[in-house]
Amino acid sequence: MADTTKTLENMKANILSAHKSTTLAEKVDFYNSWAENYDQDVALLEYRAPSLAANCVSSHFSGDRGAAVVLDVACGTGLVAKQMKKLGFGHFVGIDGSEAMLDSARESGLYQDLKQCMLGEGALHVQCGSFDVVVIVGALSIGHVPVGVVRELCKCTKPGGYVCMTTRINQDNAEYKEALERELKQMEADGLWTCVEVSEVEDWVRAVSEHEDGYIHGVVYLYKRLQL
Numbered sequence: 001m002a003d004t005t006k007t008l009e010n011m012k013a014n015i016l017s018a019h020k021s022t023t024l025a026e027k028v029d030f031y032n033s034w035a036e037n038y039d040q041d042v043a044l045l046e047y048r049a050p051s052l053a054a055n056c057v058s059s060h061f062s063g064d065r066g067a068a069v070v071l072d073v074a075c076g077t078g079l080v081a082k083q084m085k086k087l088g089f090g091h092f093v094g095i096d097g098s099e100a101m102l103d104s105a106r107e108s109g110l111y112q113d114l115k116q117c118m119l120g121e122g123a124l125h126v127q128c129g130s131f132d133v134v135v136i137v138g139a140l141s142i143g144h145v146p147v148g149v150v151r152e153l154c155k156c157t158k159p160g161g162y163v164c165m166t167t168r169i170n171q172d173n174a175e176y177k178e179a180l181e182r183e184l185k186q187m188e189a190d191g192l193w194t195c196v197e198v199s200e201v202e203d204w205v206r207a208v209s210e211h212e213d214g215y216i217h218g219v220v221y222l223y224k225r226l227q228l
Contacts, residue, residue, distance in 0.1 A: 011208075031100070052218070056199065060162065068089055074139035076101050094114045120146040154192050193225045
């Protein structure tokens with residue numbers, strides 16, 4: 001137990017150091033250095049977002065899962081694709097800003113294509129309107145991906161396809177979450193998509209912030225792109 005506690009405290013300190021990084025290059029360097037230990041570290045944090053997002057998509061998707069093409073944005077090492085594979089999905093394209101994370105994703109054997117792309121710096125490097133499902137798990141939060149990226153996610157999705165997104169519910173992320181939800185609702189008002197489900201979840205992940213203990217909560221959003 002002592003070793004586990006020490007490891008957890010060290011990991012929290014490591015993650016907090018990344019939150020203090022101010023430049024995009026610094027954040028990419030952090031994720032490049034974290035890639036090797038990422039899976040075991042988030043398991044220690046009891047990070048539930050990948051499985052929760054996959055289950056949310058699965059509960060609403062009625063098409064041919066084996067043939068569906070899934071765009072996994074900020075795919076990391078492939079945790080979301082791993083969960084969706086268990087639920088019958090079989091064709092994945094991954095995007096991430098970290099080459100080391102992409103190397104780990106490549107080793108998983110889950111992806112048919114992987115692309116290095118810095119989110120928030122222009123259009124995503126994929127064909128618009130070509131994906132049955134688009135997922136982004138873990139990246140929509142303060143200091144990571146700008147809120148405006150969600151419009152690019154919508155553009156990538158086929159009419160009738162789904163976009164699944166997550167964010168954290170905690171003090172540090174409160175303003176970002178408010179801005180994100182304003183954008184989601186504005187896009188709905190603009191006729192781009194319709195809200196299918198919003199689910200707030202307790203015990204999302206162990207807290208790492210210096211002023212929070214226990215677990216923080218999170219939210220899963222699922223939207224369906226409208227016919228244009």
